Amino acid sequence: MAEPSRELLHGTLEPLILKCVAQAPMHGYAIARWLEDATSDVLQIEDGSLYPALYRMEERGWIAAEWGISELGRKAKLYRITPAGRRRLAAVVAEWVRFAAAISKVLLPV
């Protein structure tokens, strides 16, 4: 995240990544590009945040890595979601919805 308060991203990177790899196996660089694209650059993913997040999630068993080939024919580490990851995704999305609704409820009445 660049100019928008970086703190907001805290805890949301993991759901975002899960969502990405739930759609299709994807490598780190592609995840970052896809997220920036999908949000019109509202989110900017630093790879200093991304790769550690990927390791954490792999360690926790939510995603699994495998070396393969990117769309451009280059060596890339492809991540796919695990069954535990799908359960986790459902949980964190539900949590995000609850949380965002709570915040909005407080913040939005101008």
Next chain:
Amino acid sequence: MAEPSRELLHGTLEPLILKCVAQAPMHGYAIARWLEDATSDVLQIEDGSLYPALYRMEERGWIAAEWGISELGRKAKLYRITPAGRRRLAAVVAEWVRFAAAISKVLLPV
């Protein structure tokens, strides 16, 4: 925040507090109770987070403190929002809207 992922609160506590004291001068304990109440306990504010946040915000000139009396007649430190705080509130709310929209856009298409 208790069981919901604590990380999500990151960066949102400040807007929430600003919103509270923008409505009426309020003391710390009341802010915590009010937020928990308004969100049906979706947000749980630890005072170990709250008071440091209040100091930060006072230091930055967004709120101002003054010793007074609570509704129950007890000694309490009342916080009110400053003009700079109002500007900050507008900015962070706008930012929250952009951010939440971006996250939801990615997360919600099931």
Next chain:
DNA sequence: GCAGTTGCCTTGACAATCTAGGCATCGCCG
């Protein structure tokens, strides 16, 4: 040859929150 893109990785710092304590006062109830 050289710059830009793709792709991955690591170290250290930083900032906000949480944990787990502490303190004092008041009201209520047995």
Next chain:
DNA sequence: CGGCGATGCCTAGATTGTCAAGGCAACTGC
């Protein structure tokens, strides 16, 4: 009277996730 929960404020230290700033290698196009 004694105790206990609620009100109200405070702090030290640990934890956590992100960021900044570097690095490396391979390929493309000019």
